[in-house]
Amino acid sequence: MKKAFIKEMQPELRNFLGRYIDLKSSSTKVMSTATPFNIECLEEEETSAIVNLRRINDIRYVNQFQALINAKLPEGGMYVGVLESHDQRRKRIFRKYVPGLAQLYYCIDFIFKRVFPRLPVFRLVYFLVTMGRNRVMSRAEALGRLVASGFKIVEVKEIGRNTFFVGRKVAEPCCEVKPSYGPLFVMNRVGKDGEMIRVFKFRTMYPYAEHLQEYVYEQNKLAEGGKFANDFRVTPWGRFMRRMWLDELPMLINLIRGDIKIVGVRPLSKHYYSLYTRELQEKRIDSKPGLLPPFYFDMPRTLEEIIASELKYLDAYQKQPVATDVRYFFSICSNILLKKARSN
Numbered sequence: 539m540k541k542a543f544i545k546e547m548q549p550e551l552r553n554f555l556g557r558y559i560d561l562k563s564s565s566t567k568v569m570s571t572a573t574p575f576n577i578e579c580l581e582e583e584e585t586s587a588i589v590n591l592r593r594i595n596d597i598r599y600v601n602q603f604q605a606l607i608n609a610k611l612p613e614g615g616m617y618v619g620v621l622e623s624h625d626q627r628r629k630r631i632f633r634k635y636v637p638g639l640a641q642l643y644y645c646i647d648f649i650f651k652r653v654f655p656r657l658p659v660f661r662l663v664y665f666l667v668t669m670g671r672n673r674v675m676s677r678a679e680a681l682g683r684l685v686a687s688g689f690k691i692v693e694v695k696e697i698g699r700n701t702f703f704v705g706r707k708v709a710e711p712c713c714e715v716k717p718s719y720g721p722l723f724v725m726n727r728v729g730k731d732g733e734m735i736r737v738f739k740f741r742t743m744y745p746y747a748e749h750l751q752e753y754v755y756e757q758n759k760l761a762e763g764g765k766f767a768n769d770f771r772v773t774p775w776g777r778f779m780r781r782m783w784l785d786e787l788p789m790l791i792n793l794i795r796g797d798i799k800i801v802g803v804r805p806l807s808k809h810y811y812s813l814y815t816r817e818l819q820e821k822r823i824d825s826k827p828g829l830l831p832p833f834y835f836d837m838p839r840t841l842e843e844i845i846a847s848e849l850k851y852l853d854a855y856q857k858q859p860v861a862t863d864v865r866y867f868f869s870i871c872s873n874i875l876l877k878k879a880r881s882n
Contacts, residue, residue, distance in 0.1 A: 543568045543591060551697050558692060558704050559587045559616050572597045572671075577606040587616040593700065594680060595622050598670035604687035605711040615707045617689055620700050623677040624652070630699060648674065656719035677701060678771045681753070682746025686712045691753050712749075719745055722788060727805035732823045735797045737805050738788035742776025751809045783874075789829055801863040801870070802828020802855075803848050818845050821852045834870040 689705030729735035
């Protein structure tokens, strides 16, 4: 069976896999399955790599399935999976149907297979009809699920009409994965005294995108303004919300709860926090983060300038807390309203 799978592979796919996996090795398992039982039957001592040629779009419980693969692999073991991303799906539909019909089919397909699974009542209908097969999944969601399953992304490549990804086992699956598909998103951020706080925002990224922060940074580093460059995790609708500041509105909940104050340094993820100097890390946790960060006071362009801007604010705040926040508040509001300052 393994030889048959390898023989049927496109030369481009065979060459791609050969860069990371010895396809001829008996410890490399090549299959095409959506059934967990076929993974459970593998002997851990005889498995160093698993190549599954069945699209994860057709796997009912993707996280549990990939957790099983993780359990069968040794530390450093390789896993290869395949995905049809929602962009590739859209292209397939528009190739298959004539204009007009293609748009109608795509709209119905998107609602039924992308929106319904996210809604509590319709979710039951969706899985009853489809059994979880042929679901629509973004590239960001698929890679986020991979990282959450304990794998480090080695390479991602489009071959033919699908996307193939290679992951290396580096950890156990994350037990706290509770993805949010709704419009309100809760993020864990570093707060006062280094304690983690739950910050509320409107969703601007694909589900599971939060697990890809380190990967996006390694691939693209930071763009002007301190944001991640070429961040494919952000949805088109999310970019619009960020430009209009709509995604920040739920943070008023944190303000009311006392997690943050009106003016202060931006609450950061653990990964982004780790990019800062030790001096700034220590000063940051001496006070609450804020809704309006000093970024909009100085409008820095690089990470180094952001660090300098925050150090300047924190030093001034330590000496004159009220006066500093009042001065920053009016200047920030002026920059946002009159100069159209944004952090896109």
